[in-house]
Amino acid sequence: MRRAIYPGSFDPVTNGHLDVIERARKLFDEVIVAVAHNDQKQALFSLEDRLGFLRETLAGQANVQIAQFQGLLVDFAVAQKATAVIRGLRAVSDFEFEFQMALMNRKLEGSVEAIFLMPKEEYTYLSSRIVKEIARLGGETTKFVPSIVVRALQKKFAR
Ligand code: ADP
Numbered sequence: 001m002r003r004a005i006y007p008g009s010f011d012p013v014t015n016g017h018l019d020v021i022e023r024a025r026k027l028f029d030e031v032i033v034a035v036a037h038n039d040q041k042q043a044l045f046s047l048e049d050r051l052g053f054l055r056e057t058l059a060g061q062a063n064v065q066i067a068q069f070q071g072l073l074v075d076f077a078v079a080q081k082a083t084a085v086i087r088g089l090r091a092v093s094d095f096e097f098e099f100q101m102a103l104m105n106r107k108l109e110g111s112v113e114a115i116f117l118m119p120k121e122e123y124t125y126l127s128s129r130i131v132k133e134i135a136r137l138g139g140e141t142t143k144f145v146p147s148i149v150v151r152a153l154q155k156k157f158a159r
Contacts (some may be wrong), residue, residue, distance in 0.1 A: 001029050001030065001081075002027075002028045002029045002030070002083065002084075003028060003029065003030045003031075003032065003080065003081060003082040003083065003084075004024055004027070004028040004030070004031050004032070004082055004083070004084040004085065004086050004115065005031075005032045005034050005073070005076065005077050005080060005082045005084070005085050005086065006020065006021060006024055006031055006032070006033050006034065006085075006086040006087075007034045007035075007036060007069070007073050007076075007085065007087075008033075008034075008035070008036065009035070009036055009038070009041060009043060009050075009128065010033070010035050010050045010053070010054060010128070011043040011044055011045055011050055011128050011132075012044070012045055012049075012050060012053050012128060012131070012132075012145060012149045012152065012153070013050070013053050013054050013057060013128075013145065013146065013149060014123075014126050014127070014128055014131055014144055014145050014149075015123060015126065015143075015144055015145060015146070016088065016090070016119050016123035016124075016126040016127070017088070018057065018058075018146070019119040019120050019123050020086065020088040020117050020119055021033060021058070021064060023117045023119075024086045024115075024117060025061070025063055025064060027115075028063070028084070029063060030063050030064075030065065031063060031064050031065070031086070032064075032065045032066075032067050032080055032082065033054055033058065033064060033065070033066050033067070034067045034068065034069045034073075034076060035047060035050050035051055035054065035066070035067070035068045035069070036068075036069060036070075036073075037068050037069065037070045038070075044132055044156065045152065045156075047068060049152065051066055051068060052148075053146065053148055053149050053152065054066045056146075056148050057146040057148060057149075067080075072108065073085060073105065074105050074108045074109035074112050075109075077109070077112045078109060078111065078112070082112065083111065083112065083113060084112065084113045084114070084115050085102075085105065085112055085113070085114050085115070086115050086116075086117060087101075087102070087114060087115070087116055087117075088116070088117055088118070088119055089116045089117070089118055090118075090119065090123075090124045090125070090126075090127075091124060098114075098116065101114075102114035126144055131144050131145055131153070132153070135153035135154070135156070135157050136157050138157070138159070141153055
């Protein structure tokens with residue numbers, strides 16, 4: 001059983017995240033999409049909302065589980081018997097931080113391997129942060145996020 005964790009804030013989930021999940025599903029028997037519960041990071045959406053968007057969007061995908069985690073990612077990975085952590089790489093700008101995290105995680109826990117997946121080119125410019133900015137300024141987000149998220153963003157930023 002090859003199990004991978006795909007961790008992140010998913011604040012909110014975007015089509016870029018979904019592209020990475022789709023690729024990961026083909027490589028692993030099971031992918032656990034793990035939403036970080038992080039008090040240090042100010043999120044727009046509550047943990048429950050972020051989990052709900054993922055659950056609704058990924059419902060019916062047999063080998064995808066949705067979970068939340070707190071604390072060290074490698075501890076969660078070991079507890080879940082996962083052998084890999086998936087991260088998305090969009091551009092060189094992602095690389096430095098991801099490289100540092102991957103090597104630090106390896107120091108903390110040698111049994112978990114980091115796997116980097118590149119999304120479709122059209123998603124390389126996409127981030128949760130930029131989608132929130134567009135929504136805040138009254139722009140259209142339908143091309144970037146699933147419909148449940150479009151509606152939630154409209155509600156959040158209703159004027
Ligand atoms: P974090 O706060 O951990 O960076 P994110 O939800 O922003 O959480 O991202 C989770 C993972 O998904 C990260 O590895 C990030 O690089 C990746 N990711 C985010 N957006 C995209 C995208 N458009 N294409 C590919 N990977 C992405």
